[in-house]
Amino acid sequence: MDSFVARQAILDKNGNPFGYELLFRLGLENRFPNIGAEQATRRLMAEQFLSQKIEDLVGNALCFVNFPDTLLHEGLADAFHQHNLVIEILEDARPTQALLDCVKRLKQLGMKLALDDHHPGSDWDDFLPFMDFIKLDLRQTPLEQCRRFIANCRLFTGLRFIAEKVETREEYEAARQAGFHYFQGYYFQQPQVIRRRLLTTDETTAFELLAAVNEDEVNYDRLTGLFSRDLPLSYNLLRYVNSLHLGYRNQTIDKLRNAIVYLGHQQLKRFTALVMTAYISKNKNAELYRLSIIRARWCELLVQHLDSSLADDAFLCGLFSLLDILLERPLDEILPQLPVSDQVCQALLHNKGELGFLMGVIHDHEQTNWPQLQKRLAFMGVSQETSARCYEEAVRWSHCLSSYYRAP
Secondary structure, eight states: EEEEEEEEEOTTTOOEEEEEEEEESSSHHHHSSSSOHHHHHHHHHHIIIIIOTTTTHTTTEEEEEOHHHHHHHHHHGGGOOTTEEEEEEEEOOOOOOOHHHHHHHHHTTTTTEETTEEEEEEEGGGGGGGGGGEETTTSOOOHHHHHHEEEEEEEOTTTTTEEEEOSSHHHHHHHHHHTSSSSSSSOOOOOOOEEEEOOHHHHHHHHHHHHTTTTOOOOOOHOOOOOOOOOHHHHHHHHHHHGGGHHHHHOOOHHHHHHHHHHHHHHHHHHHHHHHHHHHTTOOOOHHHHHHHHHHHHHHHHGGGGGGGGGGHHHHHHTTTTHHHHHOOOOOHGGGGGGOOOOHHHHHOOOOOHHHHHHHHHHHHHOOOOOHHHHHHHTTTTHHHHHHHOOOOOOOHHHHHTTTOOOO
């Protein structure tokens, strides 16, 4: 599932991005969709702030988001304690005591606030001490009026002014002279529509589970809760423990918590990594998942001839080597969200280290680059027959394992 957001830069006097205004979009067409302002803000906040890391979209810059006053009264903004979020109060809001109370509450929570497309006037004087930014539209407010208003607000030392709709260099220079601190408009950049992939509910659960099992202290209550809310996940766990893991045959385990405890921390990490990849693959070509688990086991077997202490990292390296295709996002965006070692990151991102060399062996084999493969195997001291046996065992293991990751 994809989300779409338009991003327009807000620049400082040196031309550096200070922030971005985020605008909701339904597709790549760069215009506001035919939906209500409240619904647009709700979806933008859910898709860009809750479902993924906003830093991947704006880096260290601030992000300005339009908030209709109805949502401020409702308390939606209170839940987003993002250090880089600026809540824009829209020009059609009424300066009531109820809205002022909302503003004071948000400031007490440490939130940043802006008046958007502000029309200077005494009605908003009570709000000014609580504002961080005021945005003035150069198409609607004459520059001389902007200059007088900025000068009259010098008492509010923390208040900064943003010139909107700056469309020419002459307007930019005039706005600088008028006292504006930041600048936004077509002269610098039109809104750019960005497509971001949203994780499905299953994928989100898998990532949350992977984070939970990689904590130093395992919280079995939390893990049990995560498994319990997902039927296929709990089903697969019980099947894995009872029918596959360590040849366990003497009695069945039918309680989730017992199964989680029985697996132990290390095996639970491996099971979760497998499940995560399976869930991400659910609505895509199943062959990608099959290839992922072949690579995982294959790397694990081959690394014994390099450094057996890298077995766990080798397994994850192979398993996660196709995540960029599965999630349709670059690996350098995905890996920081995963609790993997530096060796795995260096191998997958830069083909470096022993694991990077190992992934080279895998790629040469898959691409039938036999001369280069023979050189790599000779360097490892591994015969072609041994390499072939490792591959065949990995394929058999993948056929066996795949049957345990199907929904009931």
